[in-house]
Amino acid sequence: MAARLARRTFLAGAASAIAAPLLPGLAFAETPTDTKLHGLSAFGDLKYPADFTHFDYVNADAPKGGIFNFSPPNWFYNQSPLTFNTLNSFTAKGDAPPRMEMCFDSLMTGGMTGALDEPDAVYGLLAESVTLSDDRNTFEFALRPEAKFHDGTPLTAEDVAFTFNIYKDKGHPDLLLPLAQMTEAVAVDAHTLRLSFNGKQSARTILNVAGFPIVSKAYFEANSFDSANMKPPLGSGPYKVGRVSPGQTIEFERVADYWGRDLPVNRGLYNFDRIRIEFYQDRQAGFEAFKKGDVLxxxxxxxxxxxxxxxFPALNQGKVVKREFPAEKRPSMQATAINQRRERFRDRRVRLAINMCFDFEWTKRNLFYGSYDRSQSCFEKSDYRAEGMPSPEELALLEPLRGKIPDEAFGEAVVLPVSDGSGRDRKLLGAASKLLTEAGWKRSGQFLANDKGESLSVELLVDDEGWIRIASPWIENMKAIGIDASIRSVDSAQYGARQAEFDFDLIVMAVSFDATPTRESLEGIFHSRSATLPGSRNLPGTADPGIDALVEAAGTATDRETLTTALRALDRVLRARQDWIPSWYLANHRAAFWDMFGYKEPKPDFGFPVEAMWWFDKDKAAAIGKA
Structure with a gap:
């Protein structure tokens, strides 16, 4: 789940403990090993029984038909909303179009179409059931014999085993990292898959990987997996690739004879005959396309x-709806990464000084029309956000790390400085200058330099012109205290390559975690294991034993209270380190659409995949001349 400047990405995982149907409140360790489970959940019961017919938040009788042309608000893996040069979304190479994952099935529902009215539950899709071994390190999935690929060939356990093995070897970091402790993926027979781990995995690992897209063994034995090309991989999901114009347009066509269309996890979903995405390098061009009705x-x-x-006319005539939908109840982070692979940013005082130059209060009033709130946490909008002094339970995790983590982690949770709103707060800029002096940076002409004569240069990498307007005052404040600051705007392809190779000083990332974050999603951003892995989301290059220990504590949590404690402790240390500078967040989705769709309200609490849940309404479309 590849986040780029000002882009929103989802880290798809699932839960952390398994709850067997009809056995309330069982922890993972107590789950019976002789029971075939139809779903997996964390810290509690599954909402839906084995004989459920559909999710409550969908319209099970939604009509099929129509087209949905939209601008994706989130994406996964190596995907980009600005351009694409490959149709393989599961490798770190190239830029793939969003929603390629809709062409593939997974063992259990995952990603954006899991159980969206539960905080951490998935249900069988390719797999009818899963059975645990006594040591909880091996999982046997019973596959549905009717599963097939789009060419009519059967999807078997051989394909699933191949998928996990190739992901572990060559997959995108979001797929590779969760499989680090996998020891074996074996087809026991055509419809039985055995996954084994070495015992070092998190209890939540299995629920993460159960949502991975399954690919065709035959296809990728005949075609290179890790090359970027425009040949659509063979899939098995509700959609397949239709018309393609590289870098400009892609259409996904609904598979009319999709093998899984009547499964409870799919009923009422995937209603549009075609899903179309058009790519605009410029935000204003995309908005103009929406105003004309080219984007819906x-x-x-x-x-x-x-x-x-x-x-504009269509909105004033009532043809376009402008409204807000509640945001999901899941932690999110939008923040600027400061790349500590570059020596000049390894001193925490330098990172603090850079932070102090950003005047959020001025920006909110003058550029944001008062619509955003300042982020403080790496887990904003959630119970995982640290507040006040650490609790005794948090201190129990932090104390063994004293001396290895910043002392500030043991006091009040670090909050970002509040400016006077002038745009150039002399007090804050003076404090920032003092920090840089203490860190060994002295004036040498116009800019600061160290004892080696190297200037303190800072470049913010962007691929969206809108960020130049927002970041320019920040850059000017940095220049005012002697930092050689600049903005570099590059095209999407170059941006993606530089991000994957960690070739930047500062870069912005936005990410949404699951309601119950997995160790794997945390490792991909914060753990030393991902610091040198090209394409990972550990953009600052964080490699700190204290952070690693807290990520491990979160990964081994066996109940929600313990998980919350571990994540709050982790949040305290991350905020004290200033690897990431949290930016801002919005409480709701701001959405606009041509009034030609049906949808069920209220929206689910843990996801908002309108392209999967909504449907084409012929009467509404006729009323606005869009039939």
Missing amino acids: YRQEFTARVWATGYD
């Missing part, structure tokens, strides 16, 4: 446009 749905991420731009 968009979520608005530019405060200025939301406040002033939605005044």
Whole structure:
């Protein structure tokens, strides 16, 4: 789940403990090993019984048909909303179009179409059931014999075993890292898969990997897995690749004879005959396409446009709906990464000084139209956000790390400085200058330099012109205290390559975690294991034993209270280290769409995949001339 500047990505995982049907409240360690489970959940019961017919938040009788042309608000793996040069979404190479995952099935529902009204549950898709070994290190999945690929060939356990093995060897970091402790993926027979781990994995690992897209062994034995090309891989899901114009447009066509269309986990979903994505390098060009009706749905991420731009004929005539939907109840982070692979950023005082130059209060009033709130946490909008002094339970995790983590982690949770809103707060800039002096940076002409004569240069890498407007005052404040600061705007392909290779000083990432974050999703951003892995989301290069220990503590949590304690402790240390500078967040989704769709309300609490849940309404479309 590849996040780039100002882009929103989802770290798909699932839960951390298994609850057997009809056996309330069982922890993972107590789950019986002779029971075939139809679903997996963390810290509690599954909402839906084995004989459920559909999820409550869908319209099980939704009509099929129509087209949904939209601008994706989130994406996974190596995907990009600005361009694409490959149709393989599961490797770190290239930029793939969003929603390629809709062409593939998984063992259990995962990603954006899991059980979206539960915080951490998945249910069988390719797998009818899963059975645990006594030591909880081996899992046997019974596959549905009717599963097949789009060419009519059967999808077997051989394909599933091949998938996990090739992901572990050559997959995107979001797929590779969770499989680090996997020792074996074996087809016992055509419809039985055995996954084995070495005992070092998190209890949640299995629930993460159960949602991975399954690929065809035959296809990738005949075609290179880790090459970027425009040949659509063979899939098995509700959609397949249709018309493609590289870098410009992709259409996904609904598979009319999709083998899994009547499964309870799919009923009421995947209703559009075609899902179309058009790629615009410029945000304004994309907005103009929406105003004309070439794009039918968009979520608005530019405060200025939301406040002033939605005044055009179609909206004024009632053909376009502008409204807000509640955000998901899941932790999120939008923050600027400071790349500590570069020596000048390894001193925490330098990172603090860079942070102090950003005047959020001025930016909110002058550029955001008052619409955003300042983020403080790496787990914003959740119970995992640290507040006040550490609890005794948090201190029990932090004390063994004293001397290895910043002392600030033992006091009040670190909050970002509040400016006077002038745009150039002299007090804050003076404090930032003092920190840089203490760190050994002295004036040498216009800019600061160290004892080696190297200037303190800072470049913010962007691929969206909208960020130049937002970040320019920040850059000017850095220049005012002697930092040689600049913004570098590059095209999407170059941006993706530089991010994957960690070739930047500062870069912004936005990410949404699961309601119950997995160790694997945390490792991919914060753990030393991902610091040198090309394509990972550990953009600052965090490699700290204290952080690693807290990630491990979160990964081994056996109940929600313990998990919350571990994540709050982790949040305290991350905020004290200043590897990431949290930026801002919005409480709701700002959405606009042509009034030609049906949807069920209220939306589910833990996901908002409109392209999967909504449907084409012929009467509404006719009323606005879009039939």
